[in-house]
Amino acid sequence: MKIGNSPESGAPAKAEQRPAARKPESTATTDAARPAAAAPAPSAQVAISSAAKLAASAAGSDDGSFDAAKVDRIAKAISEGKFTVNANAIADKLVANAQELLSARANKH
Incomplete structure (x- = not known):
C-alpha cells in the first residue's frame, strides 16, 4: 500500500503540493561574494x-x-570478447612479487 492511500477509497489520494525549492546559487557567485x-x-x-x-x-x-x-590491441580484444586471462601467469607473478617484498623486508631487519 502506498502512503497516503486509504484502503477504503477506490481512488488514490492526491499528493501534497509543495512549493518549488529555490535553486542554490552557483559556487562562482558565492565564492566571488x-x-x-x-x-x-x-x-x-x-x-x-x-x-x-x-x-x-x-x-x-x-x-x-x-x-x-x-x-x-587489448582493448579491441576485450570489446570483441576475445581477451582471455591467464590465471596461472597472474598467480606466478603475484607469488614472485610477494617473495621479493618479503625478502626485501627481511634484509632491512
Whole structure:
C-alpha cells in the first residue's frame, strides 16, 4: 500500500503540493561574494624530502614502457570478447612479487 492511500477509497489520494525549492546559487557567485580574508590559515607546514623529489621525478620520466599499440590491441580484444586471462601467469607473478617484498623486508631487519 502506498502512503497516503486509504484502503477504503477506490481512488488514490492526491499528493501534497509543495512549493518549488529555490535553486542554490552557483559556487562562482558565492565564492566571488566571499571576502578573501575569510580563507582559513594553513594548519600544517609540509616539506618534501630530496628522496621524495627524486622518486617523483623518476616516476614522471618517460622510459618508453607504455605501448599504445598493445593497449589498443587489448582493448579491441576485450570489446570483441576475445581477451582471455591467464590465471596461472597472474598467480606466478603475484607469488614472485610477494617473495621479493618479503625478502626485501627481511634484509632491512
